[in-house]
Amino acid sequence: MGGEQMEEIRIFGPEHFPVLPDREEVFRWLGCGGEEPCRGAFEAQWTEAVDCLKECARPLAAALRCGESTLTVFLTLGPGPEDRMSELFRREEYVRGSLLNTLSDEMLFQMDALSGPLLAEMLRREGLWAGSRMEPGVELTLSEQRRRMPPVQRAVPFAGLSDTGVLYPTKSMMYVVRLSREPCAQGLLHDCARCAQKSCPYRKVSG
Amino acid sequence: MAEKMRLSAEESTSRQQLKAALFSGDRERVEALIRAAGADRAGAWREEILGELTGDVLAGRAPFSRLTAAAGAACAFPAENLPPAACLGSIRGNTSPTGRDYMRMLLRGRGVPFLDLGTDVPAEKFLSAVREQGVRFVICTVFSRLDFDRVRELEESAREQGLRDRFDLLISGAEMEREAGAPPLSDCGDHRAAAVAEWVVNRWRK
Numbered sequence: 001m002g003g004e005q006m007e008e009i010r011i012f013g014p015e016h017f018p019v020l021p022d023r024e025e026v027f028r029w030l031g032c033g034g035e036e037p038c039r040g041a042f043e044a045q046w047t048e049a050v051d052c053l054k055e056c057a058r059p060l061a062a063a064l065r066c067g068e069s070t071l072t073v074f075l076t077l078g079p080g081p082e083d084r085m086s087e088l089f090r091r092e093e094y095v096r097g098s099l100l101n102t103l104s105d106e107m108l109f110q111m112d113a114l115s116g117p118l119l120a121e122m123l124r125r126e127g128l129w130a131g132s133r134m135e136p137g138v139e140l141t142l143s144e145q146r147r148r149m150p151p152v153q154r155a156v157p158f159a160g161l162s163d164t165g166v167l168y169p170t171k172s173m174m175y176v177v178r179l180s181r182e183p184c185a186q187g188l189l190h191d192c193a194r195c196a197q198k199s200c201p202y203r204k205v206s207g
Numbered sequence: 208m209a210e211k212m213r214l215s216a217e218e219s220t221s222r223q224q225l226k227a228a229l230f231s232g233d234r235e236r237v238e239a240l241i242r243a244a245g246a247d248r249a250g251a252w253r254e255e256i257l258g259e260l261t262g263d264v265l266a267g268r269a270p271f272s273r274l275t276a277a278a279g280a281a282c283a284f285p286a287e288n289l290p291p292a293a294c295l296g297s298i299r300g301n302t303s304p305t306g307r308d309y310m311r312m313l314l315r316g317r318g319v320p321f322l323d324l325g326t327d328v329p330a331e332k333f334l335s336a337v338r339e340q341g342v343r344f345v346i347c348t349v350f351s352r353l354d355f356d357r358v359r360e361l362e363e364s365a366r367e368q369g370l371r372d373r374f375d376l377l378i379s380g381a382e383m384e385r386e387a388g389a390p391p392l393s394d395c396g397d398h399r400a401a402a403v404a405e406w407v408v409n410r411w412r413k
Contacts, residue, residue: 031270038276041232082304089308092315094279095232098272101305142353162327164300164353 008065009155012118017059017111021050026106029202030098041095049099056080057107057171061115062155064148068128068179073119074152075111076159076172077104104171105202109190112173116188123179130188131178135195136165140176148176222252229256232276237283246284250318253281254412257317261405265397274401278316289320292411293344294336296324298357306348306380306400313404319411330361337365337374344407349380349398358392375410379403 023046032039058078065071081104088097123130134140142165149161152174160168167174177188192204221244228236241249260277263269293314297307304326314321322340324332328347336342347358358378365371378393379400395406 030272032272036270036273037227037230038232038270038273041276041279042272086304086308089311092279092282094275094312097308098275160302162300162302164357165351166300166302166354168302170303170305 009151010063010065010122011155012061012063012115014057014059016061016118017107017114019050019054019057019107020110021053021103021106022110026099026102029102029106038095042099045096045099049096049103052084052096052100053081053103053107056084057104059107059111060156061111061118062152063119063122064151064155065179068181071119071123071130071177071179072148072152072174073115073177074156074159074172074174075108075115076156076169077108077111078171079158079169082170108171108173109202112190119177119188127181129180129182129184131180131184133188133190134176134178135190136174138195140174144176145174148174218248222256225249225252226256229253229277229280230260230273232280234280234283237280241283250284253284254317254408257281258405258408261401264401265399265405271401274316275312278312281316281318284318286315287318287320291320291322291336291340291342293319293346293407294322294324294333294340294342295346295348296328296333297326298347298349298354298361299327299329300357301348301350301354301380302327303348303350306350309400310346310348310379310404313400314407317404317408319404319408330357330364333361334365334368334370337370338368341373343374344377344411345374346377346379346403346407348400349378354380355392362392375407377403377407 027033027039027042030042032042057080060076062074063071081100085097085100088100120130136145145161145165153159158169159172162168195203221240225237225240228240257277260269260274264271264274295307295310295314297303307323307326311323322336322342324336333345333347337345347361349355349358355378358376362371362376375394376392377395378398380398395403397403
């Protein structure tokens with residue numbers, strides 16, 4: 001994949017990613033079933049935490065096409081959610097902070113799902129198809145991720161990759177899609193079974 | 208004898224009430240129960256209750272969110288004015304504050320005094336806290352596999368400076384498979400935040 005030139009950048013802004021949390025999914029991720037004694041504490045903070053997310057998140061997806069061979073995708077909620085979460089934890093408002101953290105994660109997963117059709121349509125107009133999705137830590141090496149970061153940073157100035165491979169802002173994800181001129185199954189969606197983060201609390205498959 | 212039994216039953220009820228208030232994240236109720244039972248007695252119950260809950264969380268019998276609610280309600284116990292026992296921060300390279308935030312919560316909920324060094328913290332800053340503030344526990348939060356190399360560098364630097372015997376080194380965050388035969392990097396041996404915090408609490412109380 002070396003030696004490619006970034007040719008086109010397309011930004012999808014907040015209008016494509018409304019804050020519409022799936023309440024039951026968020027409570028499922030938190031392990032807060034109806035019988036759980038702390039459920040009421042989390043329910044009591046729901047409205048404030050959602051409002052907080054609406055206020056501090058700046059969702060955007062940046063798609064950077066490298067010729068006709070690959071597409072780099074960077075999704076982020078911006079630095080607002082993690083800053084606000086830390087502030088809430090400093091104020092000992094752990095339930096609201098934790099709820100904001102989970103809401104942010106759920107929104108990032110929603111963005112991933114919502115951006116798939118947007119990107120597929122963008123590619124279709126150019127006569128391109130998305131082949132396989134390369135995930136960090138699996139097919140996408142850290143050196144390759146580093147190589148692709150400068151153009152991402154030109155499009156999203158607050159984004160970055162630490163030297164130990166941690167993306168920032170924290171609520172961000174990055175992947176690369178192989179492109180094809182030949183019609184193929186659109187490989188734009190995340191597949192938990194192929195993800196390197198085996199201990200992810202939101203993993204939808206076992207093993 | 209009857210009076211003793213009555214007191215014991217009352218105590219058991221109060222302890223149960225404290226447990227229910229903690230688990231439901233009811234800070235005001237916890238405050239009222241501390242006033243009624245006295246800070247020392249209620250503090251001892253808090254230790255038992257949160258210790259048991261941590262065990263349940265680690266065994267998968269209770270969700271981490273219950274520990275979150277309980278830690279928040281436990282902040283009703285006033286923080287003691289003690290020198291910091293622990294310092295915590297995300298190791299240089301880890302720019303995420305999330306693990307650090309949860310570790311703050313777990314320590315504050317148990318009354319452990321700590322220094323928060325922030326995120327993306329260089330090794331020397333942790334070691335300065337050992338040298339200058341006398342902290343006994345260094346807690347590094349990590350996110351990626353490469354963050355462990357940074358913790359390893361911290362440990363080597365501590366050895367070179369003759370500081371390694373002065374503190375326990377703990378890692379909270381991503382799981383990592385060790386090479387066969389390699390010594391564990393963390394003195395706790397478990398990278399889960401709840402396990403690390405419990406380990407610190409138990410040693411600090413001793």
